[in-house]
Amino acid sequence: MTALEPSAIVQRGPRRQWSLVIGLIVITTSVLIAVFGPFLVQHDPTAFVSSDAFIPSGSTAWLGTDYLGRDLLSRLITGTRITLAMAFAATFFAHILGDTLGLLAAIRGGIADAFISRFVDVLLSLPKIIVGLVVVAALGSSTSILIAVAGIVYASGVFRVARALGADIVVMDFVRAARARGERLPWLLFGEVLPNVALPLATDFALRLSFAILFMSSLSFLGLGIQPPNADWGGLVRENLSGLSAGSLAPIFPALAIAAVTISLNLIVDSLGDRRYQDTRGL
Amino acid sequence: MASSENSGGGSDVNKVNEEGPRTETRPTRRAFNATLIGGLALAAGGIPLIMPKPAASAPTRGGILRVATHTQSTNDTFDSTKYIYTNDYIRATSVYSTLTVLDEQSQAQPELAESFEPNATATRWVFKIRKGVKFQDGSPLAMDDIIFSIMRHKDPKLGSSAKPLVANITEVKADGPDSIAIELASPDVDLPIMIGIFQFTIVKNGTTDFSNPVGTGPFKVKEFNPGVRCVMVRNEGYWKEGKPYVDQIELFHVLDPVARVNALLSGDAQMVTDLKGTAIDQVANSSSARVFTTHCPRYTSIQGAADRAPSNNLDLRMAITYLMDRKRLLDTVMKGQGLIANDHPIMSTSPIYDASLVQRALDLDKAKFHFGKSGIGSSKIEIDVSDAAPFSVEIGQLLQREATQIGLDLELKRDPADSYWNTVAGQRPFTAINFNPRPTYNMLLSLAWKSGVPWNFSHYSDSELDNLIDKARTTLDKSERTHTYYQIEKIIYDAGYLMLPCFISYVDGISNKVQGLVPVPVGNLSGFNFADRAWLET
């Protein structure tokens, strides 16, 4: 890999600006919906507005009803908060864990590095969705467990990225100088390394957020999401899937919401981020 | 992976079926009145009642029948002591035979047994066995095979699921060169029905290894990949002349409900089990397939545990009962494929159903009243539901929604299906319980409501109820028996441990090319016994 070159990192040009703008608009809207959700809903998301399932959009329900006759739009709005909050928490957890271990491993090097890296390799070799299924089957599907599972599962990927980033920084002169000066680990970590990896890690955060949303919605799709009657977007897709063959668009809306948010996150990352250290979806 | 077993009895006149002679037959009034569920046997002479069916066109031979089922397990087996679910039973009826089979009224019809008669006290039944039946390897059916096939379920080492059922059988012996006598410890008027269940398929004397199944049934095993596929080809030496009609049956599994109905509609399968929700409409509206409904006393309930708080609080249980919107459950969620129930396991269409028990329904006032009396206040009440009990998640959501209207803090916990029965069912205050039908109501009551039995998920113990259940099984007089069942229903209804909103019909989808199926309330697709009934139109 070539050394850090500012020109290679940030893309310029009008197209990049468009992507950034669109991405930011969608994400901001979603966050606003998540925050102000309860004030925006027309009906209570658990209330039955009709005795018919899957009625098409109309005055009672703007996006129609779900499989039990509840207002889909209201459920979608409350689902926004659930989806984004859980994904954010999971990604945050993954980064706390992964960044700390990754940067420490890069700075320390030696046996500690080798040991942790091996362990992370072990975790990475297990298919994420299966680990998720098994843990949730064992411990139940409460919100905290889902966040913890997603966090741990993605912490490994974050670890690799952080370690790679850290490894590149650590060999630089200013770090070597700091070490020679006798600076201790906390200074090295927070003072020298972290400021230089903050931007790439932040872009990883955004990207990882999109992975977490997809991962958790896949788990919900397979039936291991949060407790009913609450549902995140993946859960909404699952419960209303039968409507698809009846011509209802009920499962499409939450799926589009998922796609919109993940695409927007990717757009933002593309415009701003450092491409070299980007992980794949780590499926 | 929920296992599903089957048995049951009932016919339903609620659902009007206008589709014509090819689908389920409407029972005539006389036949309906003569319908006997559970402990009622027809005249003690055991004469079977045969329903006249409108004649369809003559069956054609040939074709491959592909069947996609809704459950799957790598536990697939041909060992009758280990049968627990749909696919086991389908394979059992294809490869083996039983002494009797169940018809649409859940009555015992002759199969390997040409006729059967009890003695005066119903403690001894003699079955006259058909002559000339051969196993698929050519060897003739002998009385020892039958004796072995029944008595092996008593062996504790085999741990058969049918062990409780044979507990009443003291001896099975040959009564002449082609008759079997079954001696019972206590009278049982239902023995011919019970002896026809899937666990009592007839295998060769001494069989311990079931990897190469040999039976007297209409099909031979060609390929068996547990959990994936089973292919069976016609047994040319089958003892029913001219049958089976189809050349080959392929049994496989599609768990995803959307994929399953798509398989039917796209022609990948000619029969699929367990249609739900909009899939039912899809198939009903399709030109290539039709809905095949079987009404039966299968149910999903919320059961309170009698041995702990807060479920031992009668007013709380009553409050929950009156929060249940049964109509919405039946119409919106189950698409009308079922029957409203009244908190006890007897179907409203049954002659032993006590209509004087007031039908419970959603009643917020009564619910509020009982909730107030219960003293629960703002404590959180948790109900455990699971995909292991069909519709329990929806039942839970309906309850939870209504509970918010009266100030009761009801929360749902959805547990994974895998270990639900071992770790959750019956072990928390309120759990969702699913019960599949049995050939007789008495069997179901014995398995689920007697003191101390494993499937009494409410841990409810009432010696009067125990006695009544036994009494019903041994009473030969019809009206006395009916009255006994009325008493049983009242006890369960009043105790309120069983919140049973609806019975769940079996809803299958079959291609319009498939003929010959009749709804048997024991299970899907003709009570899992379609192997020698089904034929394909060309």
Add this chain to the structure above:
Amino acid sequence: MDKVLVFILRRLALAGVILWIVSLLVFAGCEILPGDVAQVALGQYATPESVRALRTELGLDRPAPERYLDWLEGMLKGDFGRSMTTKTPVSRLLSERLRNTGILAGSTTLIAVPLAIGLGLMMALWSGGVFDRIASIVVLALSATPEFLIGTLAVLLFAVKLRWLPAIANVDPAFDVGQLSRTLLLPVGTLTLVVAGQIARMTRATVTNLLDSPFIEMAILKGVPRWRLVFVHALINVVGPLANVVALNVAYLVSGVVVVETIFAYPGMARLMVDAVGARDLPLVQACAMLFCAAYVLLILAADLIAVLFNPRARTNTQLKRLST
């Protein structure tokens, strides 16, 4: 060359250790799960006697360390043991599922990888142009859309509405190539869309990045045509990260496609493991875990090897050491 050999041997030894640790974790994990195979097998209709009988039959009454060591001993001899739910040898159950997964993963890889890399390169070649813009949007949408949506829509359109293709992927050993293709078209198509999106984006990104670097500038000054720059100079230099992405995606195709296997009822390895966990069938679970882990490790090793082989500069001791750790 022998430096590379040492590198390979070190990594293989490491792989062995990783496999062993995974087996311990999986065993411990299964023990912690509520319920055991006897209870789950008998399910709703379990009675205490039948559970006890089944447990003894399967040897579950022995202590955990003993069972683990037994299994380990068998593994080292090449015996995967017997499935506790079907009593058939695990190797037999595995081989058929493995074959199915191989077909699915193999076909998808053969189609998706060249397609994606080619697409990515073309996007880089004409970067900023109309093709690039449209392709970028499509590729981004695909890689960010949940695969259950793609799969479900595909089934709805092609199997139910148009009736062109089967809704479920029923794999019969007796199928000829034509029938097999028809059965596999939808699942392979769905997975191709999922995977190609990722690889194409990655390709485009790394190549355009590289096009800004000095040695490319040199080549431009020397008069090398743009297509050569992209398809030859740049490509060779991004083989490393590209191989890595491809390896990760192939690992996903082998072990992570639970959702697609569910939608199409495809009897592959991912569903086998999920079902085995559900049934608490420990030998089967262990075997699947070993296979997935081995696949992942070998794929990453292959990717790293390709990176090293294509980049002579990376074959220095330090670089190899870095990759080994």
